[in-house]
Amino acid sequence: MVEESSRIAGPGLRADARRNRGRILVAARAVFAEHGIDAPIATVARRAGVGVATLYRRFPTRDALVRAAFAQQMETCARALTEALADPDPWRGFQRLVETACELQREEQGFSAAFVAAFPDSTVEHAQARERAERDLMTLVRRAQAAGALRADFHPSDLAVALLSHCGLVTALPRDSAAPRRLVAYLLQSFRAEAAHGALPPPSALSLRGLPLAADSSQRQRPSRA
Amino acid sequence: MVEESSRIAGPGLRADARRNRGRILVAARAVFAEHGIDAPIATVARRAGVGVATLYRRFPTRDALVRAAFAQQMETCARALTEALADPDPWRGFQRLVETACELQREEQGFSAAFVAAFPDSTVEHAQARERAERDLMTLVRRAQAAGALRADFHPSDLAVALLSHCGLVTALPRDSAAPRRLVAYLLQSFRAEAAHGALPPPSALSLRGLPLAADSSQRQRPSRA
DNA sequence: GTCCAAACGGACGGTGCCGTCCGTTTAAGA
DNA sequence: TCTTAAACGGACGGCACCGTCCGTTTGGAC
Numbered sequence: 001m002v003e004e005s006s007r008i009a010g011p012g013l014r015a016d017a018r019r020n021r022g023r024i025l026v027a028a029r030a031v032f033a034e035h036g037i038d039a040p041i042a043t044v045a046r047r048a049g050v051g052v053a054t055l056y057r058r059f060p061t062r063d064a065l066v067r068a069a070f071a072q073q074m075e076t077c078a079r080a081l082t083e084a085l086a087d088p089d090p091w092r093g094f095q096r097l098v099e100t101a102c103e104l105q106r107e108e109q110g111f112s113a114a115f116v117a118a119f120p121d122s123t124v125e126h127a128q129a130r131e132r133a134e135r136d137l138m139t140l141v142r143r144a145q146a147a148g149a150l151r152a153d154f155h156p157s158d159l160a161v162a163l164l165s166h167c168g169l170v171t172a173l174p175r176d177s178a179a180p181r182r183l184v185a186y187l188l189q190s191f192r193a194e195a196a197h198g199a200l201p202p203p204s205a206l207s208l209r210g211l212p213l214a215a216d217s218s219q220r221q222r223p224s225r226a
Numbered sequence: 227m228v229e230e231s232s233r234i235a236g237p238g239l240r241a242d243a244r245r246n247r248g249r250i251l252v253a254a255r256a257v258f259a260e261h262g263i264d265a266p267i268a269t270v271a272r273r274a275g276v277g278v279a280t281l282y283r284r285f286p287t288r289d290a291l292v293r294a295a296f297a298q299q300m301e302t303c304a305r306a307l308t309e310a311l312a313d314p315d316p317w318r319g320f321q322r323l324v325e326t327a328c329e330l331q332r333e334e335q336g337f338s339a340a341f342v343a344a345f346p347d348s349t350v351e352h353a354q355a356r357e358r359a360e361r362d363l364m365t366l367v368r369r370a371q372a373a374g375a376l377r378a379d380f381h382p383s384d385l386a387v388a389l390l391s392h393c394g395l396v397t398a399l400p401r402d403s404a405a406p407r408r409l410v411a412y413l414l415q416s417f418r419a420e421a422a423h424g425a426l427p428p429p430s431a432l433s434l435r436g437l438p439l440a441a442d443s444s445q446r447q448r449p450s451r452a
Numbered sequence: 453g454t455c456c457a458a459a460c461g462g463a464c465g466g467t468g469c470c471g472t473c474c475g476t477t478t479a480a481g482a
Numbered sequence: 483t484c485t486t487a488a489a490c491g492g493a494c495g496g497c498a499c500c501g502t503c504c505g506t507t508t509g510g511a512c
Binding site for chain 2: 457458459460461462
């Protein structure tokens with residue numbers, strides 16, 4: 001059995017190293033929330049009371065830092081999916097999953113940015129975890145549709161539509177804006193079966209790979225420079 | 227009467243200067259679309275076949291460049307608002323405004339980024355143009371509600387919710403994704419009066435200032451560094 | 453053709469961030 | 483206590499971008 005604290009702070013590290021690792025992650029979340037996901041690495045190090053070299057030794061790339069910093073949120077997402085499936089009411093399960101994921105995005109400001117950044121690409125690590133998550137999502141959707149609660153033309157990728165558009169709002173607006181909640185409410189209402197009036201444009205071929213619901217996902221360089 | 231071409235390319239400029247100004251704007255749209263709104267100024271200059279100094283002389287700040295580059299789209303937005311008001315069918319007018327604005331965001335990639343960047347802040351220039359746009363928006367919304375087509379709890383700021391969330395999708399996903407269209411369809415359906423089922427969370431106190439529908443808006447530094 | 457103000461563009465100094473290198477400190481086992 | 487590998491952190495070279503300066507070119511008026 002692996003020791004408890006090492007699961008969180010990192011295994012096989014010297015006591016001081018483990019302590020610093022923890023400080024770095026706390027600082028990273030704070031700095032990312034305040035200055036965005038692209039804040040200078042040195043700022044995180046300073047905030048953590050640590051030299052840059054120490055930070056780089058533990059997290060060789062920005063990517064690794066971001067992923068580690070938001071690992072907890074990723075796990076919460078994954079847990080929410082499991083709980084959603086366990087809900088006896090199919091619609092309520094679906095609804096709660098959407099709401100929980102969006103709430104996480106709102107709570108930890110940087111998480112949203114990490115979310116979009118991570119979005120469509122993915123590495124192969126933990127492939128089986130992601131596959132299971134994708135299967136679970138499909139099940140959740142199918143089940144809610146079979147119950148006549150979720151509209152029949154809802155496509156699993158519409159979950160990504162909801163989460164990414166919510167992300168956009170969270171990123172664009174100040175922390176306490178009411179707008180993101182409004183968006184979620186509007187979307188959930190139009191996802192209901194009885195809201196289906198006109199036909200929808202065809203869904204994206206896009207898969208769900210990279211959604212943090214799988215408790216692991218990789219980062220992506222978005223708007224590339226020069 | 228002002229000469230025609232000078233209205234587009236800039237008045238009172240020497241022939242070569244006017245030509246370069248046009249090239250710069252074309253290049254800027256291309257570069258912003260390809261590399262994002264934060265692409266190096268020098269890249270735009272190179273693409274335009276022009277020295278950096280020339281670019282800086284015409285557009286002293288990145289802001290000025292972005293605004294000039296997307297001025298046409300801004301005007302199209304403003305025109306769409308006027309046309310929406312002119313539509314005898316209140317709902318169709320409303321719907322078309324949303325669709326037109328979103329389509330513009332999709333067409334010119336960089337415009338979305340400019341849109342969010344510009345969002346809540348605004349300078350006072352052309353204050354009367356913006357005020358008129360805000361009044362028109364209110365009228366459009368009220369009229370659609372009075373006709374029983376738009377749900378009664380729709381708040382004018384929900385227009386910003388729609389446009390900004392759509393922006394998020396356009397920015398996060400590759401150009402040809404179907405997701406943004408799906409989002410618009412879902413939102414428009416839930417904006418219909420008959421879609422109103424549960425209560426919505428309270429709307430934002432946020433005004434519409436800065437929406438490009440006013441044909442002028444200023445830029446904003448988003449996630450601040452350091 | 454002449455002239456000059458306007459326009460041009462390459463070059464350059466300044467700044468901020470990256471990621472590594474290396475001499476110093478320290479945890480922890482013998 | 484002694485030893486040593488692990489961890490530390492400041493400093494540094496490299497790089498990309500910014501925005502200006504200034505010597506050169508050119509449009510267009512006379």
